[in-house]
Amino acid sequence: MKYMIIGAGGTGGALGFYLTVAGKDVTLIARGAHLDAIRENGLFLETGHGGFSVPAEACTMEEYSARVEKDAGECPDIIFVCVKGYSLDETVPFIRQTAGPNTIVIPLLNIYGTGKRLQALLPELTVTDGCIYIASEIKQPGCLLMSGDIFRVVFGLRKDTDSRTRTVSMPVLKLVEADLSDAGILPILSDQVERDTLRKFSFVSPMAAVGASYDVSASAMQPDGPLRQTFISLVEEVKALSDAMEIPLPEDIVSINLKIMDDLAPTATASMQRDIKKGHQSEVDGLVYEVVRLGNQYQVPMPVYGELADKLGF
Incomplete structure (x- = not known):
């Protein structure tokens, strides 16, 4: 199995690191000082x-x-594919140039629905849905900082995948599952990947929205108070949206996400928030504004998302 990872940042870099240590055939796609440092000193x-x-x-x-x-x-x-959402379209020509007829593309982005969107741009290939659970970022060129021990990769074929593609792809995805497990990464080959990726989104989107809107870390959302309640309200709005989309999340998704929040390091922030604070391009469109658009599409009220979207410049 040959693996190519587009993006060597916190997610792609860590994925490549673990797979490389496990002896898998991996090539990271990187650039700039980060690439130079990896070449000179390793990752x-x-x-x-x-x-x-x-x-x-x-x-x-x-x-x-x-x-x-x-x-x-x-x-x-x-x-x-481990790039930020705003860079996704840039990867399409490159994927076309380098993929073989049987290559499978697995996007691991924070933004919900990335796989379906990428599949429409690459109809000749099989594109799964997927997401990743890890707290990792580039500390300096060639160096990644991973906080905590959680490292989980969720991936799978969407329900609209035709039977022929499913028959051809599932044995390969099983090999991916085995390789990730060999590398010490928890793999979840999901048969309900739309639900499972939306479940992650239901945490990371509210956390990013609150953090960026009020310039706070997890510590502000862990104790009872107005910011914790804002986080809860956002999760409830995603839950209402999921019901309207007929991809229902667990009924206790608020409790599940509060447990995740309370287990975070108090200093934890979302990458979207860090990018905004640095004046860099961010995933605010896919993580916040898109939820408001989906609410309008499915006629689900999004008052708190709407308020924070306006605060962030929607």
């Missing part, structure tokens, strides 16, 4: 259990495309 992962470095295969999109053009055997079996 370093800092965790609560210490720091570890591994020689990692990394290159630019252009270099990987040239490699495939020279030898079609270099086409990846699996492409993990």
